[in-house]
Amino acid sequence: MTNHCLCPEHHHLLKLVCVHMEYLEDIELVICSCHPAGIQLVHQGFFPCSLLAPTLAVSLDMLEFVSDLFVNMAPNE
Numbered sequence: 001m002t003n004h005c006l007c008p009e010h011h012h013l014l015k016l017v018c019v020h021m022e023y024l025e026d027i028e029l030v031i032c033s034c035h036p037a038g039i040q041l042v043h044q045g046f047f048p049c050s051l052l053a054p055t056l057a058v059s060l061d062m063l064e065f066v067s068d069l070f071v072n073m074a075p076n077e
Helices: 037-043 060-071
Strands: 012-019 024-031 046-048 056-059
Touching: 012 037, 024 037, 037 046, 046 060, 056 060
Parallel strands: 012 056
Antiparallel strands: 012 024, 046 056
16 A cells, blocks of 8 residues: 655655554555645545644554444443
């Protein structure tokens, strides 16, 4: 999942963990000011834990599942 940008800006490699429904995946992103990590992750279907330098991202499918689970869960009384 490495993205290569041709802009003259300084690029650096960012390593992070992506949480899928069934497994965890270690990925690397090449980031710069015109291609920030948060935007790249959202385009790939993940929600980053922070905007500038995330170390964890969760798949949007997983977030939707957890949201539906808690909305439909019986109240704890």
